[in-house]
Amino acid sequence: MVYLFTMKNAVKPSLQNHADIANFYAVQLQLLCRRHKHATSVSALVRSVHANMITSGFRPRSHMLNRLIDIYSKYSSLVYAKRLFDKIPQPDVVARTTMIAAYSASGEPKLARSVFDKTPLSIRDTVCYNAMITAYSHNNDGHAAIELFLDMRWKSFRPDEYTYTSVLAALALIADHEMHCRQLQCAVVKSGMANFKCVVNALISVYVRCASSPLASSLLLMDAASKLFYEMPERDDLSWTTIITGYVKNDDLDAARKVFDGMDEKLLVAWNAMISGYVHKGLFFEALDMFRKMYLAGMKPDEFTCTSILSACADAGLFLLGKQVHAYVRRTEEEIHVSVCNALITLYWKCGRVDDARKVFDNLLFKDLVSWNAVLSAYVSAGRINEAKLFFNEMPEKNSLAWTVMISGLAQNGLGEDALKLFNQMRVKGIELCDYAFAGAITSCAVLGALDTGCQLHALLIQRGYDSSLSAGNALVTFYGRSGVIEAARNVFLTMPCVDLVSWNALVAALGQHGYGVEAVELFEQMLHENITPDRISFLTVISACSHAGLVEKGRHYFNIMHSVYKIKPGEDHYARLIDLLSRVGRLLEAKEVIQNMPYKPGAPIWEALLAGCRTHKNVDLGVEAAEKLFELTPQHDGTYILLANTFAAAGRWDEAAKVRKLMRDQGVKKEPGCSWIKVENTVHVFLVGDTAHPEIQVVYNYLEELRLKMRKMGYVPDTQYVLHDMETEQKEYALSTHSEKLAVVFGILKLPRGATIRVFKNLRICGDCHSALKFMSKVEAREIIVRDGNRFHHFRDGECSCGNYW
DNA sequence: ATAGGGTTAG
Numbered sequence: 053m054v055y056l057f058t059m060k061n062a063v064k065p066s067l068q069n070h071a072d073i074a075n076f077y078a079v080q081l082q083l084l085c086r087r088h089k090h091a092t093s094v095s096a097l098v099r100s101v102h103a104n105m106i107t108s109g110f111r112p113r114s115h116m117l118n119r120l121i122d123i124y125s126k127y128s129s130l131v132y133a134k135r136l137f138d139k140i141p142q143p144d145v146v147a148r149t150t151m152i153a154a155y156s157a158s159g160e161p162k163l164a165r166s167v168f169d170k171t172p173l174s175i176r177d178t179v180c181y182n183a184m185i186t187a188y189s190h191n192n193d194g195h196a197a198i199e200l201f202l203d204m205r206w207k208s209f210r211p212d213e214y215t216y217t218s219v220l221a222a223l224a225l226i227a228d229h230e231m232h233c234r235q236l237q238c239a240v241v242k243s244g245m246a247n248f249k250c251v252v253n254a255l256i257s258v259y260v261r262c263a264s265s266p267l268a269s270s271l272l273l274m275d276a277a278s279k280l281f282y283e284m285p286e287r288d289d290l291s292w293t294t295i296i297t298g299y300v301k302n303d304d305l306d307a308a309r310k311v312f313d314g315m316d317e318k319l320l321v322a323w324n325a326m327i328s329g330y331v332h333k334g335l336f337f338e339a340l341d342m343f344r345k346m347y348l349a350g351m352k353p354d355e356f357t358c359t360s361i362l363s364a365c366a367d368a369g370l371f372l373l374g375k376q377v378h379a380y381v382r383r384t385e386e387e388i389h390v391s392v393c394n395a396l397i398t399l400y401w402k403c404g405r406v407d408d409a410r411k412v413f414d415n416l417l418f419k420d421l422v423s424w425n426a427v428l429s430a431y432v433s434a435g436r437i438n439e440a441k442l443f444f445n446e447m448p449e450k451n452s453l454a455w456t457v458m459i460s461g462l463a464q465n466g467l468g469e470d471a472l473k474l475f476n477q478m479r480v481k482g483i484e485l486c487d488y489a490f491a492g493a494i495t496s497c498a499v500l501g502a503l504d505t506g507c508q509l510h511a512l513l514i515q516r517g518y519d520s521s522l523s524a525g526n527a528l529v530t531f532y533g534r535s536g537v538i539e540a541a542r543n544v545f546l547t548m549p550c551v552d553l554v555s556w557n558a559l560v561a562a563l564g565q566h567g568y569g570v571e572a573v574e575l576f577e578q579m580l581h582e583n584i585t586p587d588r589i590s591f592l593t594v595i596s597a598c599s600h601a602g603l604v605e606k607g608r609h610y611f612n613i614m615h616s617v618y619k620i621k622p623g624e625d626h627y628a629r630l631i632d633l634l635s636r637v638g639r640l641l642e643a644k645e646v647i648q649n650m651p652y653k654p655g656a657p658i659w660e661a662l663l664a665g666c667r668t669h670k671n672v673d674l675g676v677e678a679a680e681k682l683f684e685l686t687p688q689h690d691g692t693y694i695l696l697a698n699t700f701a702a703a704g705r706w707d708e709a710a711k712v713r714k715l716m717r718d719q720g721v722k723k724e725p726g727c728s729w730i731k732v733e734n735t736v737h738v739f740l741v742g743d744t745a746h747p748e749i750q751v752v753y754n755y756l757e758e759l760r761l762k763m764r765k766m767g768y769v770p771d772t773q774y775v776l777h778d779m780e781t782e783q784k785e786y787a788l789s790t791h792s793e794k795l796a797v798v799f800g801i802l803k804l805p806r807g808a809t810i811r812v813f814k815n816l817r818i819c820g821d822c823h824s825a826l827k828f829m830s831k832v833e834a835r836e837i838i839v840r841d842g843n844r845f846h847h848f849r850d851g852e853c854s855c856g857n858y859w
Numbered sequence: 860a861t862a863g864g865g866t867t868a869g
Contacts, residue, residue: 253860257860289860290860292860293860293861294860296860296861297860297861300861319860319861320861321860321861322860322861323861324860324861324862325860325861326861327861327862328861328862331862354861354862355862355863356861356862356863357861357862358862358863359862359863360861360862360863362862362863363862363863389862389863390863391862391863392862392863393863394862394863394864395862395863395864396863397863397864398863398864420863420864421864422863422864423863423864424864425863425864425865426863426864427864428864429864429865451864452865453864453865454864454865456865456866457864457865457866460865460866460867486865486866487866488865488866488867489865489866490866491865491866491867492865492866492867494867495866495867521866522866522867523865523866523867524866524867525867526866526867526868527866527867528867529867529868530867530868533868552867552868553868554866554867554868555867555868556868557867557868557869558867558868558869559868560868561868561869562868564869565869587868588869589868589869590868590869591869592868592869593868593869595869596869625869629869
């Protein structure tokens with residue numbers, strides 16, 4: 053508005069001829085673009101300047117029109133650019149070329165091409181061809197760019213250095229082999245274009261791009277690129293930044309640093325590239341050191357610097373420093389750039405201040421997609437899933453990233469079914485399914501125990517060519533692991549082109565959870581042997597694998613080396629695993645001793661592990677002590693009651709067991725002796741857990757009868773047979789998948805001995821929505837059946853039936 | 860040419 057005002061005053065007497073007025077407007081526009089960084093505000097201001105031209109009777113000629121088209125397209129007002137262009141009665145080649153560039157900048161190569169095609173051959177020139185070739189290469193269509201280049205040659209237009217530059221940019225998209233680069237270099241030299249800096253720069257970036265292709269040798273190609281760079285007679289800013297960012301992108305920060313240190317006048321872009329390189333590699337303190345050096349060198353940090361530094365603060369948990377940067381930006385900039393605000397949002401939520409993050413968002417005048425996605429992630433990561441859902445629905449536009457965040461957020465918060473529904477919607481709506489979206493959907497299947505759906509997703513993943521994706525691969529390893537299909541998990545792991553710590557941890561967990569303790573330990577050792585540094589999760593995983601397999605000494609060893617060798621301070625969760633390890637084999641007093649000497653105040657998981665051990669090993673006294681602690685520590689007492697009752701029962705002290713049960717009933721806890729069932733074809737497998745020898749087991753039989761009647765009433769299973777699996781607690785424990793078919797199959801094969809305990813893990817879909825505490829079958833209150841028929845689900849719960857369809 | 864939003868392991 054300020055501009056309009058000054059203009060009204062200024063336009064009047066002194067400016068009379070067209071050229072002066074045009075010049076005045078040109079200056080205004082130029083100023084405007086320089087002053088404002090927000091696309092939306094620029095476009096609004098340009099529109100007002102433009103309106104002012106028209107109302108004041110000024111008729112812009114072709115040069116000004118082109119300038120306006122150009123500005124509109126650069127500041128996301130393609131519609132205005134097009135409207136202007138359409139009003140020109142017979143646009144000349146310059147106007148057309150501007151419009152081609154406008155469409156190109158807006159990501160519309162097809163529209164650009166239609167303008168190009170309507171341009172008669174007689175008026176076409178090299179610049180026009182260049183614009184169209186650039187349109188293709190900027191929009192990632194290397195092949196089309198090259199085709200047009202050939203067409204241009206065929207029609208005898210003379211390519212210039214800019215043509216070569218954009219063709220090389222197009223080739224950079226395609227080249228994935230060293231030979232491509234060498235051949236291109238020859239072609240460039242032959243054409244005599246090797247004297248142009250811009251062409252050589254483009255050639256260097258072909259090498260750089262090619263170096264990051266998995267098929268090529270990065271080291272070799274970066275060497276060639278740097279040779280080209282150093283052999284240039286003189287280098288411009290772009291040459292320096294291309295080579296430095298090339299090294300940064302190819303993860304060779306030392307080499308990048310060497311080139312950087314050799315710069316006499318260090319460019320802001322180069323500083324930024326180095327800083328962002330360090331941040332991406334997780335070397336936050338190096339990044340901050342660079343930032344300090346840059347500051348001391350008198351450089352003024354721009355929005356790129358600030359976003360990188362804020363992102364470093366967010367990931368390194370340096371909240372105070374981040375706040376200082378915030379204060380600095382607020383002090384020095386009149387208008388904080390949207391990307392800086394986005395980084396701020398992330399800083400706030402990663403430091404646990406979701407509401408402050410939201411405040412930054414609410415204060416943002418011009419929000420972009422990234423801003424919305426950042427807040428969405430904030431809600432999701434804080435587990436505030438309802439707010440996330442609302443926010444997701446409020447979003448003015450969503451890209452595939454927003455969908456992905458929402459899908460994995462739902463999956464992580466136990467809403468696997470909703471997550472899959474969302475993934476399906478994504479497919480139906482034709483939104484691009486990236487590998488992260490697949491990872492989220494596969495995780496949902498892991499949570500649900502939906503083996504079939506997961507397998508279908510795996511097939512789809514291969515079909516889409518995402519099977520080399522790290523995140524999707526990791527999700528698959530976990531999914532197959534949780535579903536108990538160990539071989540598949542292993543196969544995915546082995547065929548992944550590259551694996552990381554997450555992959556190793558996932559496979560170790562898969563083995564450990566399903567009773568392959570020895571194999572899990574072997575795999576862990578292999579991982580150490582390959583010089584992969586384990587983290588706290590690796591130790592949690594391997595110690596629990598040892599615990600399930602009864603490898604007590606191994607488990608203790610890992611607990612010890614975690615701190616002595618790997619400098620990881622054992623957390624309370626690690627202690628809980630250690631207690632579990634000891635209690636499971638009956639070394640209860642040792643466990644007690646660890647509890648007494650540990651540096652934490654023992655929490656519920658610790659006492660729970662001890663109590664479970666007491667139950668198995670019939671140690672009533674210690675069990676009572678643990679139960680008392682649990683009553684103090686937890687609001688929900690049902691699990692503790694059951695464990696305690698079973699501890700008494702295991703020791704044959706039925707009366708006391710009955711007393712606990714009575715107490716439990718009196719307090720309104722509805723838990724009968726454990727009974728869960730799974731229907732497979734015409735057989736219902738009923739698992740009885742707990743003190744099945746106790747006279748109270750009659751309750752279970754009564755319940756069964758009730759169930760039989762209920763099912764018959766629904767007309768669902770007239771010819772069902774019941775198989776009772778009696779599972780009195782004993783020492784042996786089998787880790788099983790929760791996937792119903794799988795569970796039954798394993799059951800059949802293993803022929804579980806009388807007295808085996810079934811342990812069911814996290815993904816308890818078969819048991820239904822029985823809250824989150826479904827860790828042990830003895831705690832499970834299953835009142836639900838899922839019958840799967842192809843892709844359809846019939847879901848019976850408390851006498852009600854619902855159907856689901858995933859695909 | 861540089862920046863900001865994502866995923867997977869217990």
